[in-house]
Amino acid sequence: MLLEEYRDLADYCVKEARRLGAEYAEARVHGGTGTGFLLKNGEPQPSMIEDSFGIAVRVIAGGAMGFSATNLLSKEKVRDIPAKTVRMAKSSARVVKEPIAMGDSKSSARKVRVEEKEPVEGADPNWLKSVLLEIDKRVVALQAGAGVKIPNRIMVASAGVEEKYIVTSDGARVESRVPRFNFFGIFTAMKGGDAAQRTLQQGETGGLEIVRRIRLLELVEAEARTLTEVLMEAEKAPTGIMDVVLSPELSGIAAHESVGHPQEADRILGREGAQAGESYLSKDSLGMKVGSEEANVSDDPTLAHSNGYAPVDDEGVVAKKRHLIVNGKVTEFLQNRATSSLLGVRNNGSSRSAAFDREPIIRMSNTFVEPGDYATTEELLKEVKDGIYLKSFTEWNIDDKRLNQRYTGLEAYLIKNGETTKLVRAPVLEITTPALWGSVKGRSKRLEFEAANCGKGDPMQGIPVWTGGPDTLLAGVRIAGGS
Amino acid sequence: MMGPEESNEFGVGVAKKLGADEAILLTAISNERMSRFANSSVTVTKSVTESGQMVYLAKGGRRIIGSSSNPEKASLERFIGLLYKSMMSLPKDPGYVPLPPRGREFRPKASHDKRLESAEGLLAGYVEEAIGSAESAGARRTAGSLEAGVTSHHIAASNGAVGRDASSKILLNIRAFTDKDASGHGLSCSADVRGFHPGRAGATAGSHSKRMRDARGLSGEARKYEVLMSPTVASNLLQLVGEFSSAFSVEAGTSYLADKLGKKVASESLDLTDLGKGDGCLAARTFDDEGQPTQTTKLIEGGVLKSYLHNLSTAKRFKTKTTGNAGLIEPGPWNLEVARGDSDYDEMVREMKHGLVLTSNWYTRFKNYRTGEFSTVPRDGTYLVESGEVRAPIKGIRISDSLERMFSSIRLLSKDREWVQWWEVDNPTLCPWVLVDGVTVTKAYGESPPRAG
Numbered sequence: 001m002l003l004e005e006y007r008d009l010a011d012y013c014v015k016e017a018r019r020l021g022a023e024y025a026e027a028r029v030h031g032g033t034g035t036g037f038l039l040k041n042g043e044p045q046p047s048m049i050e051d052s053f054g055i056a057v058r059v060i061a062g063g064a065m066g067f068s069a070t071n072l073l074s075k076e077k078v079r080d081i082p083a084k085t086v087r088m089a090k091s092s093a094r095v096v097k098e099p100i101a102m103g104d105s106k107s108s109a110r111k112v113r114v115e116e117k118e119p120v121e122g123a124d125p126n127w128l129k130s131v132l133l134e135i136d137k138r139v140v141a142l143q144a145g146a147g148v149k150i151p152n153r154i155m156v157a158s159a160g161v162e163e164k165y166i167v168t169s170d171g172a173r174v175e176s177r178v179p180r181f182n183f184f185g186i187f188t189a190m191k192g193g194d195a196a197q198r199t200l201q202q203g204e205t206g207g208l209e210i211v212r213r214i215r216l217l218e219l220v221e222a223e224a225r226t227l228t229e230v231l232m233e234a235e236k237a238p239t240g241i242m243d244v245v246l247s248p249e250l251s252g253i254a255a256h257e258s259v260g261h262p263q264e265a266d267r268i269l270g271r272e273g274a275q276a277g278e279s280y281l282s283k284d285s286l287g288m289k290v291g292s293e294e295a296n297v298s299d300d301p302t303l304a305h306s307n308g309y310a311p312v313d314d315e316g317v318v319a320k321k322r323h324l325i326v327n328g329k330v331t332e333f334l335q336n337r338a339t340s341s342l343l344g345v346r347n348n349g350s351s352r353s354a355a356f357d358r359e360p361i362i363r364m365s366n367t368f369v370e371p372g373d374y375a376t377t378e379e380l381l382k383e384v385k386d387g388i389y390l391k392s393f394t395e396w397n398i399d400d401k402r403l404n405q406r407y408t409g410l411e412a413y414l415i416k417n418g419e420t421t422k423l424v425r426a427p428v429l430e431i432t433t434p435a436l437w438g439s440v441k442g443r444s445k446r447l448e449f450e451a452a453n454c455g456k457g458d459p460m461q462g463i464p465v466w467t468g469g470p471d472t473l474l475a476g477v478r479i480a481g482g483s
Numbered sequence: 484m485m486g487p488e489e490s491n492e493f494g495v496g497v498a499k500k501l502g503a504d505e506a507i508l509l510t511a512i513s514n515e516r517m518s519r520f521a522n523s524s525v526t527v528t529k530s531v532t533e534s535g536q537m538v539y540l541a542k543g544g545r546r547i548i549g550s551s552s553n554p555e556k557a558s559l560e561r562f563i564g565l566l567y568k569s570m571m572s573l574p575k576d577p578g579y580v581p582l583p584p585r586g587r588e589f590r591p592k593a594s595h596d597k598r599l600e601s602a603e604g605l606l607a608g609y610v611e612e613a614i615g616s617a618e619s620a621g622a623r624r625t626a627g628s629l630e631a632g633v634t635s636h637h638i639a640a641s642n643g644a645v646g647r648d649a650s651s652k653i654l655l656n657i658r659a660f661t662d663k664d665a666s667g668h669g670l671s672c673s674a675d676v677r678g679f680h681p682g683r684a685g686a687t688a689g690s691h692s693k694r695m696r697d698a699r700g701l702s703g704e705a706r707k708y709e710v711l712m713s714p715t716v717a718s719n720l721l722q723l724v725g726e727f728s729s730a731f732s733v734e735a736g737t738s739y740l741a742d743k744l745g746k747k748v749a750s751e752s753l754d755l756t757d758l759g760k761g762d763g764c765l766a767a768r769t770f771d772d773e774g775q776p777t778q779t780t781k782l783i784e785g786g787v788l789k790s791y792l793h794n795l796s797t798a799k800r801f802k803t804k805t806t807g808n809a810g811l812i813e814p815g816p817w818n819l820e821v822a823r824g825d826s827d828y829d830e831m832v833r834e835m836k837h838g839l840v841l842t843s844n845w846y847t848r849f850k851n852y853r854t855g856e857f858s859t860v861p862r863d864g865t866y867l868v869e870s871g872e873v874r875a876p877i878k879g880i881r882i883s884d885s886l887e888r889m890f891s892s893i894r895l896l897s898k899d900r901e902w903v904q905w906w907e908v909d910n911p912t913l914c915p916w917v918l919v920d921g922v923t924v925t926k927a928y929g930e931s932p933p934r935a936g
Contacts, residue, residue, distance in 0.1 A: 031552070035569075038812065040731075040734060040735055041734065041735075043577055043578055044574075044576060044577075044578075045576075045578065045812050046539075046546040046547050046548045046576060046578075046811065046812065047547050047548070047569060047570070047573060048547075048548050048549070048550070049547065049548070049549040049550075049565065049566055049569060050549070050550050050551070051549070051550075051551045051552070051553065051562055052535075052550065052551065052552040052553075053552060053553065054533070054552060064525065064528070065526065065527040065528070066527070066528050066529075066530075067527050067528070067529040067530070068529070068530045068531070069529075069530075069531045069532075069533075070531070070532045070533065071533055071534060071535075071552035071553070072484070072532065072534060072554070073553070074484055074555075076484075077484070084530065085530070088528045088530060088603055089528065091528075091603070091607065092518065092525045092528045092606075092607055094607065095518075095520070095524070095525040095607050095610055095611055095614075096524050096525050097522070097523060097524035098522055098524040100526070124569075124572070125547075125569055125572070125573060126572055126573060129573075151736065152734075152735055152736020152737070152853070153736075154735045154736070154737070186735065186736070186737060186852070188736035188737075188852075188853050190853075195851055195853040195854055196851070197736070197850075197851045197852060197853055269521075269522075270521045270522045270624070270626060271521045271526055271626075272521070272626075273521050273522075273626030273658055273660070274519070274520075274521070274626040274627040274628055274656055274657065274658050275628070275656070275905075275906040277845075277862075278663070280663075357531045357533060359527060359529065394849075394850045394851065395848045395849055395850035395851075395856070395857065395858055396848055397846035397847070397848045397858060397859070397860050397881070398846065398860070399846075399860050399862060399879070400845060400846075400860075400862055401663070401664075403879075403927075404860070404879050404881070404926070404927040405927065406858060406881060406883075406925075406927070408850050408858075426850065428925075430881070430925055430926070430927045430928060431927050431928045431929050432927045432928070432929030433929075434929060435927075435928060435929025436929070458517070458519060458628045458630075458656075458906060459517075459630075460906065477928065477929075478928035480705065480925065480928075481883075
């Protein structure tokens with residue numbers, strides 16, 4: 001629980017850092033409690049309970065940034081942190097060629113509280129276990145008469161509360177309490193020596209009612225059934241140039257990887273160059289055409305229930321919906337205090353940290369292709385004479401400038417004369433970013449989201465996001481692979 | 484505030500008093516310093532001090548695990564009380580295996596580098612050295628991170644196991660750029676300052692960034708190449724073989740090594756070993772999370788899969804002994820060693836007819852963990868080799884293959900090896916250059932990207 005004394009420590013750190021000469025100071029108490037349960041091939045593993053809080057202090061002094069964090073939260077241990085952090089920043093100033101400034105973003109004083117009908121705090125591990133056992137039972141039952149085994153079934157259910165108290169030297173004071181439920185599973189279907197595998201992730205903010213709201217049991221059962229069908233029925237996929245329809249799952253991952261990431265201003269400015277990489281875009285790319293008129297991609301941290309819900313960021317700035325690509329043109333980058341100050345643009349509040357021991361950096365929240373005009377998936381499919389409908393994917397990756405990406409289909413159908421006909425095996429869409437977004441010809445109205453953990457930063461920070469979109473029609477792209 | 488030993492003993496006492504049959508308290512204390520830089524300018528200097536405590540309780544065949552970051556006496560007592568209450572509401576766990584009746588005492592390992600306990604004074608100088616070397620070798624700008632620190636582990640268990648150890652490491656990862664499409668990568672990873680060479684890593688990155696100017700794409704469709712992987716690239720893939728050796732991974736269906744004990748899974752020249760401790764290990768441990776001694780475990784010897792990695796629980800199911808690799812739920816590797824070969828870089832290049840040299844990669848993802856089919860994206864110094872000579876820098880390619888097929892096609896391994904641990908290599912790996920035949924290389928469809936302004 002976020003204790004009053006922790007707040008006092010944070011307030012003290014900011015005041016003290018300013019007194020010691022920091023141009024900007026920020027303190028964040030960050031942590032939470034959670035319960036997790038893992039089921040392996042129907043066998044329960046030991047329950048896991050977590051309780052963790054720590055404090056982070058970040059300063060700008062002499063144009064250099066210092067960051068300190070600890071979970072030793074006694075007054076004695078925290079007392080020296082502001083001085084140490086300011087000293088560390090100042091001593092690095094000689095190797096700072098580009099002084100850092102936090103600008104004048106509008107700070108927020110706000111409490112963020114996500115409502116929950118059935119509290120996740122103190123969630124009974126037995127209940128989490130019963131949910132997973134019921135899913136497992138349904139998946140095992142699918143084997144009867146299917147000619148396929150699903151011998152490997154890994155599932156994790158976790159419920160937890162993330163709490164933060166953020167205070168900055170320019171007046172931000174934000175307190176947040178965000179409960180979450182998450183599900184992760186890997187299912188392996190086998191037929192003789194042949195195997196197919198599905199990785200599934202679901203996650204929302206809110207209480208344990210999420211399990212019913214997203215119909216988790218039915219959803220996982222349906223995915224496992226499809227996996228058996230892929231193994232039994234899927235035929236070799238055609239290759240060559242053809243129309244491809246991306247499902248919401250595929251639209252979402254493409255939006256995340258090749259629009260969201262390259263439009264993070266810190267990448268564009270080179271700050272993530274050593275690990276997560278840079279961007280094919282530059283700071284002068286606003287207005288550049290990177291897609292067709294039908295290419296419209298946004299990132300919205302204010303969506304109710306969303307996995308990436310963050311209405312105020314971890315620098316204490318109110319976050320807004322970001323219009324990343326509008327009618328094929330780059331319209332907005334994801335910004336934090338430092339990048340918006342450097343680029344002279346409005347800060348859209350994109351700074352988040354995964355834990356107390358991680359610095360806040362620019363992150364996506366819920367990134368998605370905007371829905372279009374086609375009323376249904378079927379109506380969009382009617383536009384395709386010969387093509388492929390990519391409904392789910394397995395392997396994917398992209399280069400570190402976000403230009404050369406690959407998505408391998410799992411549930412994928414051949415389209416003939418506007419209708420899906422048969423399952424095809426592992427078609428590969430390996431395509432450049434401008435080719436992908438330049439080929440968008442139409443979108444359905446159906447907007448759906450998937451949960452994911454987005455990785456970035458050093459040390460690595462996995463942060464909860466949603467990826468999503470409608471069905472998206474790509475005209476005349478190359479499909480490779482098929483096995 | 485209690486120290487780690489006192490806190491562990493106190494926690495075991497609380498658990499026993501509550502009625503637990505078994506308890507393990509494991510405390511990890513880490514002091515880490517990091518300096519990150521981009522555009523050859525330091526962007527942030529970090530200092531993180533953490534204490535994490537893992538608590539394991541068992542009673543009547545029930546088990547529970549907790550992790551807490553609050554070592555205060557009252558908080559720990561409250562937390563163990565909550566864990567105990569939760570555990571007692573659970574049914575018996577069929578995977579439960581009792582701890583050995585008598586635990587061991589582990590003496591502290593004194594070989595960590597004390598200079599890395601508070602390394603902030605060292606960081607700026609090393610960063611300057613790395614950037615300077617990269618620029619001297621041709622880089623226009625650099626980005627990187629330098630991380631240094633010491634982690635200690637402290638254990639106490641209800642069976643009398645007690646011990647502590649510590650390990651240190653200093654890791655530099657630097658990328659150099661001469662152009663948006665021309666970059667190079669360098670690493671220096673060491674358990675102590677003595678073996679740390681920031682200038683060498685910077686020069687490697689800078690040199691590749693210069694050679695990568697005017698890199699071009701490969702012509703034609705997907706095809707097979709001989710591929711010479713640097714220790715950085717080979718360790719990215721071989722550390723995954725180490726992870727797939729976990730008995731948990733085998734049971735979970737997330738390993739292509741399932742059902743292959745005693746069978747050939749790689750070329751005869753491949754030996755892969757897990758090292759609990761030893762000279763140079765970046766994550767040395769004397770005991771595992773169950774209070775069992777760590778050891779040296781041959782995973783692959785002469786291309787044959789010799790062992791999985793076990794904790795007490797998986798060892799019982801596999802009717803073998805623990806290898807001291809707990810993880811209470813999931814055993815995993817500590818440090819991996821790939822045996823050296825008898826070749827060298829120049830000889831390996833001369834041996835290639837039509838191939839590629841890869842010096843860095845990222846974003847390795849699996850189509851299917853059970854079959855080991857994957858793809859990964861080479862980046863930084865990547866070169867086409869024709870008739871034994873490095874011809875041209877290459878960009879925009881992807882390796883799309885399977886781990887078993889690739890490691891069954893090893894032609895040569897180098898004598899020289901390097902320790903690798905960075906963003907793309909979680910498990911520290913001592914690895915040579917590796918030449919592999921017949922690797923499938925693909926590239927993306929689509930026009931050249933718009934040139935950023």
